[in-house]
Amino acid sequence: MRAFGYDLDTLVIAHVLLALVPVVLGLLIALPLGWWAHRSPGARRVLVPLSGALYTVPSLALIVFIPVVLGTPILSPVNVGLTLTIYTVALLVRSVAEALDAVPASVTLAALAVGYRPAGLLLGVQLPLAVPVLTAGLRVASVSSFSLVTVGALVGIDSLGTLMTDGFQQDYTAMVVTGIVGSIVLAFIFDALWLALGRALTPWSRARAGV
Amino acid sequence: MLGRLVAWFSDPSRWSGSAGIPARVLEHLGYTALAVVIAAVIALPIGAVIGHTRRGGLAVVGVANGLRALPELGVLVLFVLLLGLGLLPPTLALVLLAIPPLLAGAYSGVAGADPGAVDAARGIGMRESQILLQVEVPAAVPLVLAGLRFATLQVIATATIAAYVGLGGLGRFIIDGFSVRDFPQMLGGALVVAVLSIVVELVLQLLGRFVTPGPERLGMRRHPEGPAAESLQSASTPSSAERHDR
Numbered sequence: 001m002r003a004f005g006y007d008l009d010t011l012v013i014a015h016v017l018l019a020l021v022p023v024v025l026g027l028l029i030a031l032p033l034g035w036w037a038h039r040s041p042g043a044r045r046v047l048v049p050l051s052g053a054l055y056t057v058p059s060l061a062l063i064v065f066i067p068v069v070l071g072t073p074i075l076s077p078v079n080v081g082l083t084l085t086i087y088t089v090a091l092l093v094r095s096v097a098e099a100l101d102a103v104p105a106s107v108t109l110a111a112l113a114v115g116y117r118p119a120g121l122l123l124g125v126q127l128p129l130a131v132p133v134l135t136a137g138l139r140v141a142s143v144s145s146f147s148l149v150t151v152g153a154l155v156g157i158d159s160l161g162t163l164m165t166d167g168f169q170q171d172y173t174a175m176v177v178t179g180i181v182g183s184i185v186l187a188f189i190f191d192a193l194w195l196a197l198g199r200a201l202t203p204w205s206r207a208r209a210g211v
Numbered sequence: 212m213l214g215r216l217v218a219w220f221s222d223p224s225r226w227s228g229s230a231g232i233p234a235r236v237l238e239h240l241g242y243t244a245l246a247v248v249i250a251a252v253i254a255l256p257i258g259a260v261i262g263h264t265r266r267g268g269l270a271v272v273g274v275a276n277g278l279r280a281l282p283e284l285g286v287l288v289l290f291v292l293l294l295g296l297g298l299l300p301p302t303l304a305l306v307l308l309a310i311p312p313l314l315a316g317a318y319s320g321v322a323g324a325d326p327g328a329v330d331a332a333r334g335i336g337m338r339e340s341q342i343l344l345q346v347e348v349p350a351a352v353p354l355v356l357a358g359l360r361f362a363t364l365q366v367i368a369t370a371t372i373a374a375y376v377g378l379g380g381l382g383r384f385i386i387d388g389f390s391v392r393d394f395p396q397m398l399g400g401a402l403v404v405a406v407l408s409i410v411v412e413l414v415l416q417l418l419g420r421f422v423t424p425g426p427e428r429l430g431m432r433r434h435p436e437g438p439a440a441e442s443l444q445s446a447s448t449p450s451s452a453e454r455h456d457r
Contacts, residue, residue, distance in 0.1 A: 056408045058368035060385055061401035068212055068398055143280050150282040154375055155389055161284055168288040168376065176292060180285035187280040 004163065004175045008182075014077075015159040016186060019149040022081050023142045023190075026088025033089065034096020035122065044097060051090035059083055059151045080152035080159075087148070088141040095137030099130030132205065135198030139191050146187035150179070160186075212394070216402075219395040230383070232403055239380035239407065242298075242370045246305035247363050254310045255355065258317025262351070263343045271318045275311035283308060283369045291376040301373040308369055309362040316358020320351025356419040363415060367408050381407065 001008045037044040057065075062083040067074045070082070103126050111125045150161025163179030166172075199206060219225065225232055261267050287304045294300035324347040332346045374382025384400025387393075 052412075053409055056364055056412045057405040058371045058408055060368070060371045060382065061405045061408075064385055064397050064401040065405075068394075074394065140279075143276070147280055147282040150284045151372060153284065154372065154386065161282065164282070164285045164288045165375070168292065171292065173289070173292050176285060176288050180282055180289060183282045183285065184280045191280075 003178065004167070004172065006163065006166075011158060011160055011162060012182065012186070015146075015149060015161075015183065016190075018077055018081055018152065018157070018159055019084065019142075019146040019186070020190065022084035023088050023138070023145050026085045026141065027092060027138060029085070030089045030092035030096050034093045035100060037093060037097040038100040047093055048097070051093045054086055055090040059087075059148050060154060062086065063152065063155055075156050077152070077157050079155070080149060080157045084145045084148060088145060091141045091144075092134075092137050095134060096130070099133035099137075100126055102133060103129045128201065131198055131201045135194055138198075139194050142190050142194055143187050146190060147183060150183055159183075212398070215395040216398055219399045225399075235379065235381050235383060235400075236403065236407060239367065239370055239382075239404070240411075242302065242305065242373070242378065242380055243363060243366045243411075246302055246366050246370075247309050247359070249302075250306045250309035250362060251313055251359065253306070254313035255317045258314040259321045259343060259348060259351070262318040262321025262323075263339070263347060265322060268318060268322060271314055275315040278307070278311040281308065284372055284375070287369070287373050287376050296377050298378070301370075301376055301378045305366050305369055305373070309366050312358045312361040312365065313355075314358075316355045316361075317351060320354030320358075321347045323354065324350035352423050353419070356415070356423070360412060360415045360419070364408060364412060367404070367411060371404050 033047055037047045063079050066072060066079040066082050067076070070078075072078045107125065107129065108121065111121050116125060149159045150164060152159055153161030153165040160179045160182045163175050163182075167175030167179065228234065258271065261271050283304075286307060287301055290300040290304040294303070321343070328346055328350070329342060332342045337345070370378065370380050371382035371385065374380060374386040381400050381404040384403070385397045388396035388398075388400060
């Protein structure tokens with residue numbers, strides 16, 4: 001589909017990839033780190049404040065730092081992707097640790113008593129019980145990723161944000177509004193997807209709610 | 212690159228005048244304070260009243276979450292296209308973005324006040340306004356402060372982007388640097404705004420410790436094994452359990 005002289009499909013695909021991949025990647029990185037913070041108070045004392053500090057750095061600043069630190073070209077989408085990955089990890093490390101903390105000790109002890117080994121305990125008991133808290137964290141990370149990805153347009157990285165910057169330059173309100181609405185709709189679609197996935201992974205919570 | 216960055220910082224003209232780092236830092240802090248104060252005046256009373264009456268709570272959470280999906284860049288650009296250049300349009304956009312965390316903090320803080328304490332206050336004959344101001348609002352302080360910190364950081368980050376629509380502040384270095392491909396300038400600006408954000412966050416955290424009333428200020432919450440915290444817990448648990456059973 002073309003509009004305002006742009007191929008909208010290309011912009012939408014770029015937007016989704018550049019926002020979604022960091023969320024998934026961030027989750028995969030945050031799971032072991034969060035588990036580590038859950039197990040070791042020493043690790044938590046380092047990881048939680050560090051994630052807090054990283055989350056504090058404004059997105060535009062982080063997008064500018066990454067090429068200098070990693071030597072990527074300034075116009076590379078990797079800079080935006082990595083920025084959003086860092087935010088996701090920073091947000092989720094604490095979520096994962098707190099989600100695992102919230103699993104009642106009685107449940108863990110019961111699982112150990114019936115013969116769960118540490119790996120089985122984590123994958124079969126603790127993580128599934130942590131899913132609701134994790135889903136909540138993931139939804140926040142995802143929504144902010146889908147909105148922050150537009151900031152990349154300021155340094156020439158295409159997404160629906162391109163409609164915002166170019167619409168501004170051309171004084172073309174409809175173009176800007178298209179960018180905003182498109183970005184919100186994409187954020188909501190993936191938010192609903194995470195919600196559905198969280199529910200699908202925790203069938204017992206629905207059963208309990210139904211009683 | 213490091214050498215050019217040091218050279219950028221050590222240029223004396225960087226430290227004086229209206230386009231120098233100190234002036235840009237002050238501008239940035241000024242925009243941030245203006246937007247956060249306006250947003251707080253709007254959002255905190257509304258959040259507190261809704262938290263007290265518990266009517267419309269779902270709507271508040273929905274609105275707060277919905278506003279979070281707004282792309283900051285788009286909102287800034289749209290406000291400037293519709294209202295023109297100058298201080299007001301970007302400031303209004305910043306206010307709009309600062310409202311959701313403040314609203315959510317005030318609402319969840321007040322709604323989460325210990326129901327036992329609220330019942331007791333009602334029982335000894337306090338009026339609803341007194342309950343709100345003397346019982347629920349003090350209990351809401353930690354969550355309100357968390358909302359305030361989040362809103363402030365959000366505004367500092369978005370004010371950086373606002374340089375694109377003509378606002379001053381530290382974003383100028385990044386936006387202007389990019390337009391002429393002056394990377395040391397971009398990096399210098401990014402560094403200063405990152406440090407500013409972290410300093411502001413630390414100051415707000417410290418401030419939070421001073422104004423938080425009750426046991427949390429004394430750090431009891433951090434030592435749940437302490438005897439004082441234990442007695443507090445046993446004092447509050449029955450009432451909240453009772454509340455759940457009803």
